Amino acid sequence: MKHSVHNAVVVFFGAALLVGCRRDPALIEARIDALFVLDLPPGAPLVSVPADAPMTQAAVELGKALFFDPRLSRNGTISCASCHFPDHAFSDTMAFSRGIEGQLGMRNAPTLANVAYHPYFFRDGGVPDLERQVIAPILDPVEMDHDLMLAAAAVNTDPAYRALSQLVYGRAIDPFVLTRAIATYERTLISGWSRYDRFVYRGELGALTAQEQNGMALFNSEELNCTGCHNGFDLSDHSLQNIGQYLEYADPGRERITVDPADNGKFKVPTLRNIALTAPYMHDGAMSSLSQVIDHFASGGLAHPNRSAEMSSFAITAEEKADLIAFLNSLTDEQSIDQVR
């Protein structure tokens, strides 16, 4: 009996040594299939993750690789990053993004910062989750104009992608994997690293200048009522509002989804995080500067029948406006919101 135990121990250790020397790819992969450690800034809510889209290291890495891969477009020229530039908080610098063969999209590409906290997606809120959001630009004839099966097949030729896909999802890359992996990567794009955050959530009173603090006081004031919609950690309540930008909207906004005229001209309230990096502004990129945006809100907007009750005109001096803009500029993250480096 003792011999048996002794032999078993010897065999076990021998096998363990052999395994250790083999450099088995499966074992190498197993080491990176850990949960992704999401770096949440102070004040940031926890991120909910769907059961079928685990936020593992491999899932996030695969998602990032796919996000930047132009093979997801019909002619291999357009990736997600073609319209969502990392240097601009994953937004575009053009009013309407250029998609495949130079075609123009119909709305301004928004920042992806903090999409993990959004209850729905697109300017009209027509898509209920990040996974299904991924489908739209790939299929859209003016964006990537591809078939999901073909797009998946195009990237499935990459052995590194295939290995990651097997590791996370236990299957080759297919439309399911595309949507889950890209959505998982986007969920990690957390913004909360600005001087504003240091001031508010870390109590660093010197993080904001006196001018910026004056701007913040104006921002929080009842008279300006910015916080009527731009509140919470994401500086947006993500509601759908008509801000009286036009009397007749070329883009029906939320009405396109609900077919309800009461929703005409309503668009999702955007986050103000990294606002200095995400010009031009509004759903159609019609305003190129923060000064124009403030002028619009100070006017109270045009008298559209669906104009939000939160809209009301206010007086603001040139100095106050400069303070407010200084505050808005303090909302820029001091580090990249991309946590996969």
Add this chain to the structure above:
Amino acid sequence: MRMNFSRSIFLLTLASGLLAMPGCKPDPVEPDPPPTPPVSTTGTLRIQVQPTWDGAPFALNTVYHNVSNYRVKVEMLKFYLGNMRLIAGTDTVLVKDVALFDAANGPLMVQGSVEQGTWTGFIAGLGVPMALNDADPIVYSPGHPLSLSNGTYWSWATAYRFVMFDGRFDTDPAGTLAPAQLMSIHTGLNAMYREFELPLANGLTITAGNTTTLTLEMAVDAFFYSPTDTIDLAVDNQSHGDNAPLATMLTNNVVHSLSVQ
């Protein structure tokens, strides 16, 4: 050891005796009757949609004259029927949850298993029922009516197009060239889902084990008019989720175009 051996012999004898006792029973044990195969009470209902134009069989890419006397060539006709069921009094049976009909793919047919009996009405919805329309389409493989590969999904709305009606037209009824102006009317979104009922005047009898065909006539010429709405292509000819009035008219007209043959 010897005692143990004797005891074993005793027990063996006793066991043999016990085993032999049932063998002496005069009544033979009746074998279980072979299982009766379940009697099928269902038949198959095949639902066939027959597109027509002015009562004659309709064909894609053929020039017809519509109610406005425009020359019209339909190049694509796809539509969903959902929640198809038969009714008889208060009884209802689901035939098929959803089917995609594409005029480019030959006969428009779908079938399902139905309990035998005589049914007096057919109910369906033009479109994809809400529960299916709102679900994640990524789970459907190619070949399924809800697969993304069918090209019927509006990804911006995470919803299916219910009717896709594309082609070209010419307002000159005597024109000799191929119609050139585009028409493209797509309907969709839950608000456009329309349930309709068609009475089966003589009853539709389903018998067990047999296939019965229910043919629905779809008068494509009637897509342009109904008792309440006429679509004038010269005025309005495009709808892709951005023209609810036109989509609504087409939806109503398509429902009115259906009848039991």
